[in-house]
Amino acid sequence: GRSLRSVQTMIQYILLFSRQGKVRLQKWYQALTLKEKKKIQRELVSSVLSRRSKMCNILEYRDVKVVYKRYASLYFCAAIEPEDNELITLEIIHRYVELLDKYFGSVCELDIIFNFEKAYYILDELLVGGELQESSKKNITRAITAQDMLQESDEQTRLLEEYNLM
Numbered sequence: 023g024r025s026l027r028s029v030q031t032m033i034q035y036i037l038l039f040s041r042q043g044k045v046r047l048q049k050w051y052q053a054l055t056l057k058e059k060k061k062i063q064r065e066l067v068s069s070v071l072s073r074r075s076k077m078c079n080i081l082e083y084r085d086v087k088v089v090y091k092r093y094a095s096l097y098f099c100a101a102i103e104p105e106d107n108e109l110i111t112l113e114i115i116h117r118y119v120e121l122l123d124k125y126f127g128s129v130c131e132l133d134i135i136f137n138f139e140k141a142y143y144i145l146d147e148l149l150v151g152g153e154l155q156e157s158s159k160k161n162i163t164r165a166i167t168a169q170d171m172l173q174e175s176d177e178q179t180r181l182l183e184e185y186n187l188m
Contacts, residue, residue: 031110033152034086034101035062036145038134041095043067046134047141051152070097080108091115095131118148121162143169 038047045063054062066083070090073081081088083101089111090099098115102108121144122129126137134141147162149155156162 031106031114031154032103033111033114033149034103035152036101036149037063037066037097037099038141039063039067039070039097039099040131041071041097043071046096046131047138047145049142049145049149051149066099066101067097070099079112089115091119093119093129096134114148114154117157117159118145121148121159121166124159124163125166140166 032051034050034052036047036049037045039045045067048059048063050059062084066088069081069083070088075092079090081090082104085104086101087104087106087108088099088101089108090097091112092098098119100111100115102111119129122133122141125140125144126133144162144166147156147165156165
């Protein structure tokens with residue numbers, strides 16, 4: 023079989039939002055003005071939330087295809103080129119959710135709200151410039167663990183210096 027990496031999909035942007043329509047995370051891989059981003063958020067969140075649960079997880083929006091999946095109270099939404107593969111995009115979304123689950127132990131909306139920098143970091147380990155950078159969960163988890171250890175080490179050093187113990 024072919025790996026996730028062998029078929030390149032270009033993601034234009036990713037939005038995570040709640041059932042109430044609150045955007046919890048957004049990552050843009052194309053240059054857009056703040057006004058355009060707000061308009062896309064408003065229209066897309068409204069479109070996805072108004073769809074019935076039995077409807078297809080793919081919709082056409084402007085000049086892109088939007089692939090989304092709901093996990094618990096969060097919608098994970100990715101915009102791709104019309105010719106890109108929707109199933110690979112769903113798989114990338116699922117991989118991101120698996121990584122979040124592994125890190126947070128069953129991720130929930132509050133994890134994203136209170137640890138958004140970690141959610142972005144995990145996303146940045148998975149995708150670079152809208153393309154899959156690393157498909158191995160093990161390698162991404164290793165990178166996240168190394169970054170956490172580095173952060174803790176920096177924090178300990180800072181505290182020791184602050185109390186003149188170093």
